[in-house]
Amino acid sequence: MKYIGVDLGGTGIKAGVVTQEGEILSKGSKPTRNERHYSEIIADIAALCGEVVRDAGLTMADIASIGVGVPGICDPKTGVIPFCTNLGWHEVPFVAEMHKYIDLPVQVSNDATVAGFAESIAGVSAGTESSVFVTLGTGVGGGIVIGGRPYSGAHGVGSEIGHMILQMDGELCTCGNRGCFERYASATAIIREAKKAVAEHPESAIMAKCGGDPEKINAKIVIDSAKEGDETGKAVFDGYVKGLAHGLVSIINILDPEVIVLGGGVSMAGDFLLDAVREAMKPLIFYKTMPYARVELARLGADAGIIGAALLGR
């Protein structure tokens, strides 16, 4: 049997037909146009599922199930999506709506969770039973795999690793709390600290790279400056790595997974980031003579969402 995976994002819907081993046989996409009513978006998702099945030379009879990764929280028991900020969704009966078009089992899960699951089947954490996927983007998302299965908690609100509190009374977070991990480990954190730093150090390479306009600073500019040895860039990068390392050590002390996988935009910094964070974690590890989670970079890139969603039904 084959599986359909859908990666539902705020700007685009991607879908693909995936084998049991996580290989993509066909894929396609459509714009989300999230100003529309959810019923129209879900009708498009169902249509896209039909298209990718035809593109793979198959029929729906060859498909075991449909999995959907959603940028929000999901109630896996009811198939309802209680919250999805990017889409403006609130209490959307996703699975029931899909069943108007396709008579197959449909499972929904958080997008970071399914991406982490994909890595644990066909990516860098393949063959492990437990892993934690951490997406370092505008915010910080998390995907937990335990016992080889995605773990979202008892009420579907778990694996919100970005909202673990790392600094009580610290930086204000979009969630309303202060000091959340994502305030220190996201691209947003790098940009915020770089803006502060260039105000004091206008000679920094960061300023040259952003054309003298701090509003144009992004994480890549800061990391590239650090790589080139710019002192201000290095200081911002080191501060970022410190926050990231502290958060990853908390994950190890709680969950002790086999692997921690770093994904998202900031992880594009590659070995420069990986080497720095591994080094920063060493002195923070609790049981220093015991083995602990290896930290790796995600490998599946943009296809992780389709693959992981598809394999929910495996």
Place this chain on the structure above:
Amino acid sequence: MKYIGVDLGGTGIKAGVVTQEGEILSKGSKPTRNERHYSEIIADIAALCGEVVRDAGLTMADIASIGVGVPGICDPKTGVIPFCTNLGWHEVPFVAEMHKYIDLPVQVSNDATVAGFAESIAGVSAGTESSVFVTLGTGVGGGIVIGGRPYSGAHGVGSEIGHMILQMDGELCTCGNRGCFERYASATAIIREAKKAVAEHPESAIMAKCGGDPEKINAKIVIDSAKEGDETGKAVFDGYVKGLAHGLVSIINILDPEVIVLGGGVSMAGDFLLDAVREAMKPLIFYKTMPYARVELARLGADAGIIGAALLGR
């Protein structure tokens, strides 16, 4: 079949015969005398197992397995105890040593983990699939139950909830890091903050209760003062509750268990603590309209260690 549970502590060894439902049929204890070589202590444990079986009117043929809760970390795969600070143990081949005396399956696990497991079978979290047990004592211990089974992670070093970092660069912890959760949520934290507070507020009821000697301050004195309305006691207690609430919310955001169970000495403050921490958590909850873990007080008390260890073999 029945099960033997052993609660191995720094000062005492307790053991009991336990039914499948978590009922204790017989129990006994011996001093640990932890200055001795581990082989002598383990010989005593084996002898105590024999005694409690006889006291229950049974023979070893009635026993399915032996479980042992250890105040340290355990490698469940090898049966070796790599670290146990209270006993001064390092790389102790516990299970192999037990098998010199008793030919039954022996399982070892962390003491907070087995106490949490016991609560999930026969205590306040009975009937739940996922729970996190948090012991508020000299330090903060943690026990995670997922899918109805104790969860210790991939390398046996998980569920060290006390060493989740809550305040980067915060209070120095015994583990060498700064800002661990247990620096804010242990009895030790209450005592530390109370000593600081009475230096500024010698009129506090805390000073009267400790006979004017701040070295005699304990958590109960501070909490009793807070209960009576003493301003200094209330301020210290509120600060403690704030740290505890932030840590519990992090646990919810990561693990989203059905229940969080509070045990250990500080939990003896009962509803005064429970009401305060539940209230302090409310504004910190991420998805405020979704259900989340209920917070409860442990119910099994001192027997949790025996019951949970026994049921490891269930």
